[in-house]
Amino acid sequence: MSVLPLVFYPDARLSEVCAPVNDEDLRRLIADMFDTMYAAPGRGLAGPQVGVMKRLFVMDCTWKEGTRTPMAFLNPEIITQSETVESLEEGCLSIPNLMVPVIRPTGITVRWTDELGRAHERDFDSFEARCIQHEMDHLAGRVTLDHLSETARTEILQGYTSP
Known part of the structure; x- marks a missing residue:
């Protein structure tokens, strides 16, 4: 497997809506995305962050604590989200060294297919729910900065230099 080059803000691909995944075999790409995520080191990585404009992401919210729980979406x-929301600062591999406050529902129910074509539906809460919503933003052409007002975005980007 290999580590893929990351796409950094303000690359236009981070603002594009991704196309659905069809019946393609993406296991090699998914393995490379996990290698890239772990090397970065991150907990989630979406297709656009490695220049793949498809509706897929990988996530492992527990590996930094010692237990790997890799999942491909x-x-x-x-399909549902809690009414309870929480504001927390989020980092992003495509906008390194910049934390942005983002308000998100604390619980969600997600439906997806894995890399073997198996259908899933599951409830997620806490950090996993936040991570999924962050990665799904990438699939919709959104980054953390898009959750800010124009004034707040301008302020937070003062002096920021993309890699």
């Missing part, structure tokens, strides 16, 4: 969709 193809064509994910949030």
Whole structure:
């Protein structure tokens, strides 16, 4: 497997809506995305962050604590979300060294297909729910900065230099 080059803000691909994944075999790409995510080191990585404009992302929210729980999400969709929301600062591999406050629902139900074509539906909460919503933003052409007002975005980007 290999580590893929990351796409950094303000690359236009980070603002594009991704196309659905069809019947393609993406296992090699998914393995490379996991290698890239772990090397970065991150907990989630979406297709556009490595220049792949398809509706897929990988996530492993526990590996930094010592237990790997890798998951691949193809064509994910949030089917329900909690009314309870929370604002937390989020980092992004495509906007390194910049933390942005983002308000998100604390719980979601997600439907997706894995890399073997198996359908899933599951409830997620806490950090996993936040991570999924962050990665799904990438699939919709959104980054953390898009959650800010124009004034707040201008302020937070003062002096920021993309790699």
